[in-house]
Amino acid sequence: MPDPHAIPLAAPQFHRLAARGGKTIRFTIDGLTHDAVEGDLLITAILTARGSLRHFEFGEADRAGFCLMGACQDCWVTLATGERVRACTTLVRAGMAVIIEGTLP
Amino acid sequence: MTAERDATVVIIGAGPAGLRAAETLANAGLRPILIDEAPRIGGQIYRQPPMGAERDPKSLYGFEARKAARLHGVLARFGDRIDHRPERLAWNIFEKTIDLLGPDGFEQITFDRLILATGAMDRALPFPGWTLPGVFTLGAAQIALKAQGVAIGKRVALIGAGPLLPLVVYQSLKAGADVVAALDVTPFGPKIDAFGGLLKAPATLVKGLYYTASNALKGRPIISGVRAIRVEGATRVEALVWRDAKGRTHRIACDAIGASFGLRSETQLADLAGCAFVFDATARQWLPDRAPSGRSSRPDVYLAGDGSAIGGADVAELTGERAALTLLGDLGGDLGMRTDEGRVTRLDKALAVQRGFRTALEAAYPFPRHIVSAIADDEIVCRCEGVTAGTLRKAARDRGAEEMNRLKALTRCGMGRCQGRVCGGAAAEILSQTLGRDIAEVGRLRTNSPIKPIPIGEALT
Numbered sequence: 001m002p003d004p005h006a007i008p009l010a011a012p013q014f015h016r017l018a019a020r021g022g023k024t025i026r027f028t029i030d031g032l033t034h035d036a037v038e039g040d041l042l043i044t045a046i047l048t049a050r051g052s053l054r055h056f057e058f059g060e061a062d063r064a065g066f067c068l069m070g071a072c073q074d075c076w077v078t079l080a081t082g083e084r085v086r087a088c089t090t091l092v093r094a095g096m097a098v099i100i101e102g103t104l105p
Numbered sequence: 106m107t108a109e110r111d112a113t114v115v116i117i118g119a120g121p122a123g124l125r126a127a128e129t130l131a132n133a134g135l136r137p138i139l140i141d142e143a144p145r146i147g148g149q150i151y152r153q154p155p156m157g158a159e160r161d162p163k164s165l166y167g168f169e170a171r172k173a174a175r176l177h178g179v180l181a182r183f184g185d186r187i188d189h190r191p192e193r194l195a196w197n198i199f200e201k202t203i204d205l206l207g208p209d210g211f212e213q214i215t216f217d218r219l220i221l222a223t224g225a226m227d228r229a230l231p232f233p234g235w236t237l238p239g240v241f242t243l244g245a246a247q248i249a250l251k252a253q254g255v256a257i258g259k260r261v262a263l264i265g266a267g268p269l270l271p272l273v274v275y276q277s278l279k280a281g282a283d284v285v286a287a288l289d290v291t292p293f294g295p296k297i298d299a300f301g302g303l304l305k306a307p308a309t310l311v312k313g314l315y316y317t318a319s320n321a322l323k324g325r326p327i328i329s330g331v332r333a334i335r336v337e338g339a340t341r342v343e344a345l346v347w348r349d350a351k352g353r354t355h356r357i358a359c360d361a362i363g364a365s366f367g368l369r370s371e372t373q374l375a376d377l378a379g380c381a382f383v384f385d386a387t388a389r390q391w392l393p394d395r396a397p398s399g400r401s402s403r404p405d406v407y408l409a410g411d412g413s414a415i416g417g418a419d420v421a422e423l424t425g426e427r428a429a430l431t432l433l434g435d436l437g438g439d440l441g442m443r444t445d446e447g448r449v450t451r452l453d454k455a456l457a458v459q460r461g462f463r464t465a466l467e468a469a470y471p472f473p474r475h476i477v478s479a480i481a482d483d484e485i486v487c488r489c490e491g492v493t494a495g496t497l498r499k500a501a502r503d504r505g506a507e508e509m510n511r512l513k514a515l516t517r518c519g520m521g522r523c524q525g526r527v528c529g530g531a532a533a534e535i536l537s538q539t540l541g542r543d544i545a546e547v548g549r550l551r552t553n554s555p556i557k558p559i560p561i562g563e564a565l566t
Contacts, residue, residue: 006339007360013239013341014255017281022157039158044253051341052238058491062340064238066488066527068245068252069149070142071226071371073522073558074488086558089142091155 013047013064027096028080036092043068043075043087046098053077053087054100109438110134115203115214117141117195117374118222120148121418122410124176125425126220131186133433133440138188138214140195140205148224149244150418151176154252165251167276168312169418176422197554198378201405206559218405218432221375221393222425223412227269227365229527230476230534231484231494234336239361246363247273256282258361262345264288264334266366267470268313271327273363275316278323285359286328287320288347290366290473293329302465305458309419332475336362366473368415369530375413376552378406384545387467388415390530391549397453399428407432420459427452477534486535487528489521494535501539508548512536522558525550 022038027045036045043065046053052062053075065075068088075087080097114130116123119141130137139146145153151173154160166173180189190207197204203219205212227242234240241249241257243265249255260283263274274287303310320326330350337344337356346356375393376382381402382391393401395408407428410421427449434444480486482495496516497506506512509519509532518532519525525532529550537544 007341007343009238009340013361014249014253014257015259016255017250018160018254020158020160020254037158039155039253041155041253044249044255048255056236056491061236062238063236064341065241066229066245067226067242068248069226070557071523072229072242072488072527076522076558 007051009051009062011051012049013051014044016048025092025094027092027094027098029098030101031097040092041088042077042085042090042092042096042098045092045096046077046087052100109436109440112217112436113138113215114218114220114432115140115216116220116222117203118148118224118410118412119143119146119189119191120222120224120410120421121151121172121176122224122412122421122425122428123148123220123222124179125422126222126409126429127187128179128183129426129429130433131183133443135433135440136186136188138190138216140190140193140203140214142192142194144191146180146189146191147173147177148421149248152248152252153177154254158253160254164280167279172418172422194557194559195374196556196559198374204554206555216405218407218436219378220399220407220409220425220428220432221378221401221412222408222410222421223371223374225368225370225411225415226526228367228369228530230366230473230531231480231486232334232336232364232476233481233484234338234342235364236485236488237336237338237342238340239338239342240336241361241363242365243269243273243363244365246361247276250276250280250282254280256280256361257363258342258359259283260285260359261361261363262286262288262357262359264290264331264362264364266290266473267368268466269365269368271313271316271320274320274325274327278320278325284325286345286347286357287325288331288334289327289329290331290334290476291329291470292350295471296329296469299465299469302461303469305465306462309417309462333479334364334476366476367470368411369526370415371412371526373524373526373552373556375401375406375408377554377556379403380406380408382549385414386545387464389472389534389544397427397456398431399424400431404435416459416463420456420463423452423456423459427456477531477538480531480535486531487516487518487521487525489523489528490517492516492518492528497532497535498539501536506536507540509533509536509550510548513550519550524553524556 193207227244333348380393395413409424409428500506
């Protein structure tokens with residue numbers, strides 16, 4: 001039975017400490033629209049919206065990145081264009097469509 | 106224009122070492138090519154937020170704001186006398202050719218002389234729950250704060266085994282993050298014993314003591330001698346459990362962890378360049394053999410900064426300048442004539458003092474063997490491929506894996522996207538422990554290109 005007190009993966013992982021000026025950037029995760037701020041890395045955009053970036057290929061687990069400096073390669077995510085990007089070294093762009101749960105259209 | 110001045114000199118890495126090297130070469134009249142993966146210069150410690158996310162330097166870099174500003178100003182001061190090529194991954198080196206992947210696809214550069222200033226990353230070690238979403242490195246917690254103004258969680262636990270821990274705790278508290286635990290997995294005693302040696306760099310020691318005192322005053326003193334750390338959580342981090350130096354067990358609810366155990370040099374490009382490596386017993390890592398002059402075993406390749414020996418940002422600057430001066434002397438002609446011997450002597454003296462400080466610092470934070478001993482058989486060691494400690498131990502015991510490359514071939518550990526960058530150190534520790542041999546005897550993973558993932562379609566065209 002699932003633990004009723006468990007924190008769901010849908011809850012955000014990252015939390016903004018200081019409000020930053022800058023344009024709001026709309027992007028989507030699995031078709032749902034989210035807001036990010038100009039200058040956000042894709043990992044920031046995704047993890048301020050939810051708790052994981054991708055499913056782990058070799059087991060029942062999710063991953064949310066690890067090193068944030070482009071070294072560990074834990075944060076590769078798939079875009080609806082079929083392109084794969086490293087979320088900690090890629091800036092979020094307006095209209096970016098991240099696919100986590102679904103399959104490519 | 107002399108022939109020497111036409112030499113193609115490439116620097117890989119635009120952190121403190123690479124920037125000081127670039128500045129030194131440009132001052133002598135060369136136009137070095139400065140390559141880095143990031144869009145903006147600074148490396149990790151002086152990392153600049155992306156365009157549009159800038160903030161006040163004082164809040165980003167604290168005491169180091171002036172040093173950061175000086176380094177960030179290098180490109181503005183030298184203009185096109187430094188050929189800065191950002192957003193380029195150097196993914197292979199063969200003889201004198203560097204393969205790059207940049208915004209416009211693949212490129213090659215052929216160099217006459219090369220300075221490698223590839224930096225370091227956090228040393229990771231597995232502990233129960235370390236692959237759960239919400240567990241990051243200490244460096245990651247710091248980058249989240251500095252480059253993005255975000256905390257890695259609502260309730261953050263920070264774990265370390267080196268001087269990065271008090272700094273990241275300090276920076277997190279200052280930025281307004283809720284740090285619920287600050288745990289040092291090394292004992293307190295050696296820090297007292299090392300005090301005399303740490304006085305060799307009094308300014309650095311005072312900063313460290315200031316961070317420590319400030320953290321304590323803010324109610325988050327660092328607890329030393331912590332063992333048996335374990336993350337709990339169904340699908341993500343929900344709590345951290347640990348044992349204190351007196352043997353009492355603690356549990357605290359949290360949703361993020363920043364944990365690492367010292368630093369690890371990024372040595373892949375030096376390996377691909379064919380530089381000779383030596384085992385460093387303090388770093389517990391094979392490192393490219395770097396002479397005090399910055400020379401590698403290859404006459405046309407020089408080494409600087411944390412990528413060849415961990416020394417921190419100040420040492421990185423000194424070694425960057427030192428390697429550049431050696432290079433200028435080697436180029437000869439009117440460039441060699443103008444090498445300032447007085448400057449070389451002063452740099453070597455400063456570096457000798459820093460080496461003494463570093464020795465004391467390493468003694469203050471001894472390698473946490475207990476973390477390695479506690480790795481259970483079902484724990485994942487290789488995050489990319491999901492290879493467990495049990496699989497590694499079995500391969501060592503029953504399948505004749507007596508050396509790291511054999512272990513990789515048999516288990517896939519280190520074969521994934523990160524190329525063993527994260528798991529290589531831990532796997533060597535496990536192999537050495539299982540075989541009952543010194544870690545120097547289990548060898549090191551051979552580097553393969555590409556050192557980071559590249560689109561294969563483009564590589565073929």
